[in-house]
Amino acid sequence: MKNICEKGALILLVGIIIGVPFGGFAQINPIGMIDAGGTNVGVNSAAGVALGADNLVTTITTLVNWFAWFIALASVVMGLYAGFLFITAQGEAAQLKTARATVLWAVVGITVAIISFSIILITRTILII
Numbered sequence: 001m002k003n004i005c006e007k008g009a010l011i012l013l014v015g016i017i018i019g020v021p022f023g024g025f026a027q028i029n030p031i032g033m034i035d036a037g038g039t040n041v042g043v044n045s046a047a048g049v050a051l052g053a054d055n056l057v058t059t060i061t062t063l064v065n066w067f068a069w070f071i072a073l074a075s076v077v078m079g080l081y082a083g084f085l086f087i088t089a090q091g092e093a094a095q096l097k098t099a100r101a102t103v104l105w106a107v108v109g110i111t112v113a114i115i116s117f118s119i120i121l122i123t124r125t126i127l128i129i
Contacts, residue, residue, distance in 0.1 A: 065116075068116035071109050076106075079110075085098060085099035
């Protein structure tokens with residue numbers, strides 16, 4: 001019975017992790033923006049393709065933003081794992097060395113994420129998106 005409950009909880013967790021982004025993306029109009037008059041702005045209505053360079057820049061900055069958030073989250077998880085290694089090392093030199101290296105790479109990851117966010121902000125400021 002316990003094994004079935006664990007599998008059910010795991011399936012529920014995976015379902016939530018996969019399903020939550022669909023709720024967020026459901027709020028986005030992928031074809032184009034619709035103004036108050038109900039007409040598509042910046043969209044070739046025959047082909048359903050967005051026009052202009054703004055869409056490309058927005059897409060690229062969105063992808064970089066997602067990548068930066070992923071790197072930031074992974075770096076925080078690495079930092080937590082490094083803390084766990086430090087706590088459980090109990091003076092063992094090899095595990096302390098691994099923990100120090102993990103902390104170093106977690107800090108590098110957080111730095112990369114901060115630089116990525118800065119690039120996004122600078123790009124949006126320059127291009128006035």
